[in-house]
C-alpha cells in the first residue's frame with residue numbers, strides 16, 4: 365500500500381521506544397475519549413510525537429495528513445512559528461492569573477478584538493476552557509436574564525434535530541445524538557427538539573431555502589404554543605458538524621432570528637466548530653446578516669493550541685446583570701477562565717487572519733477542495749456530496765451502508781494506513797483541514813480518500 369509522503373523532511377526520533385510500546389502503555393493507563401476501549405485491544409491508538417504544518421508524525425517519523433484539523437481545532441498548522449512565538453513571549457510574562465478581581469492585557473485585547481469583529485453587537489466576553497462550558501454559560505445566562513427581568517418561568521430550551529452542543533449534562537441536554545446521550549437520559553432535563561433545516565431533506569423540486577422555510581414553520585409552531593416558558597433556541601449555524609455534517613441555507617438563521625424576536629426567546633449561536641472562518645465568513649452567522657444574542661466560541665479560536673472558550677453576549681444581556689446585589693451578578697467561574705497563554709494564542713491567530721487575508725485565501729482553498737473532490741458527485745456508491753467553506757462531506761448510500769456496517773472503522777483504518785488522519789461519522793465522510801493546507805496536499809488527500817473508500821468497500825463485512 366502506498367503512503368502519502370510529507371513535503372517536510374522527517375526528523376529522526378531520539379526515542380528508542382516503538383509506537384506499539386507507547387500504545388500498550390496508553391491502553392494500560394489512559395481512558396481515551398469517545399472510544400470503546402475494548403476495540404483498542406485489536407487496533408491500538410496511534411502515537412504522535414510531533415507536528416509540522418498539516419502533518420503529524422509518529423515516533424518512527426511516519427507522516428499523517430491531519431484532514432480533520434485534530435478534531436476541528438487547528439487552523440494554521442501544527443508548530444506554527446508565529447503562534448509558538450506569541451505563546452513563548454507570553455510565557456515569559458505571566459502564565460496564568462485568576463480573572464476575578466484581576467485582569468491582564470491578552471484577555472482585554474482579545475475581548476476588544478472579538479467585540480469589533482461582531483461590530484460591537486456582542487461586546488461582552490465571558491471566558492471558560494472548553495466548548496461545553498461555553499454552552500452551559502449561555503444557557504445559565506439566558507435563563508438568569510429572564511429571571512432578572514421578571515420571567516423566571518422561562519426555563520426551557522430548544523435545539524435542532526441532530527444537534528451537538530457538548531457533553532456536560534446541561535450541554536448534553538441540547539445534544540440530539542442518541543449514542544452520546546441515551547445512557548444519561550435520566551440525569552438530564554428534557555428539551556424541545558425541532559426539525560433541522562438539513563438541506564439533504566429536500567423533496568423533489570424543493571431547494572435548500574424551501575427546507576429552511578419548512579424547518580422555520582416547525583419552530584414557529586412550537587414558539588406559538590410554548591414561548592412563554594422558553595428561554596432560548598440554540599443552533600449550530602450553517603453546519604451541524606457532529607450531526608453528520610448537515611448543512612443548511614443561511615435563510616434559516618434569518619427566519620429563526622425573526623421568530624425568536626417575535627416570541628421573546630433568545631437565540632444562541634454555537635460557533636464552536638463553525639466560527640473562525642470555517643464557513644467563509646469569520647462568524648458563520650455573518651452569512652445571514654443577523655446576530656444571535658449569545659455566540660459561543662472554542663476549538664479554532666486558540667488555533668488548536670490551548671483550551672479556551674468564550675461566550676459572547678449583547679449589551680442588553682450584560683446590563684440586566686448590573687445591580688447592587690451580588691446574587692444578581694453572573695457568579696459562574698472556571699479556574700482557568702481567560703488563561704493568558706490561551707488568549708495570546710488566540711490573539712496570534714487573529715493577527716494571522718488580518719496579515720494573511722485568511723478569509724480571501726479560504727475562498728480559493730474552498731475552490732481547490734471542491735475541484736479535488738469532484739469525483740464524489742459521480743461515484744454511484746455516494747450521495748449528498750456537499751460543501752460549506754472549507755468543510756466538505758459526502759455520505760455512503762444506504763444500500764452500501766447496510767452491506768458495510770463497519771464502514772466507518774474500516775475507512776478510518778485504511779486512511780491511517782495511507783497516512784491520512786480522518787474519522788468518518790457513521791456513513792458520513794468529511795474533511796475539514798487546517799487552512800494552511802497546500803493545493804497539492806488537497807489532491808493527495810482526495811486521492812487517498814478515494815483509495816481508502818475502494819478498500820473499505822471491497823472487503824466484505826460479513
Ligand SMILES: *Cc1c(COP(=O)(O)O)cnc(C)c1O
Nearest residue numbers: 494495496528529530634636637
Ligand atoms: C465540539 C463542540 C462542542 C463542545 O466543545 P468541547 O470543547 O468538546 O466541550 C460544542 N458545540 C459544538 C458545535 C461543537 O462542535
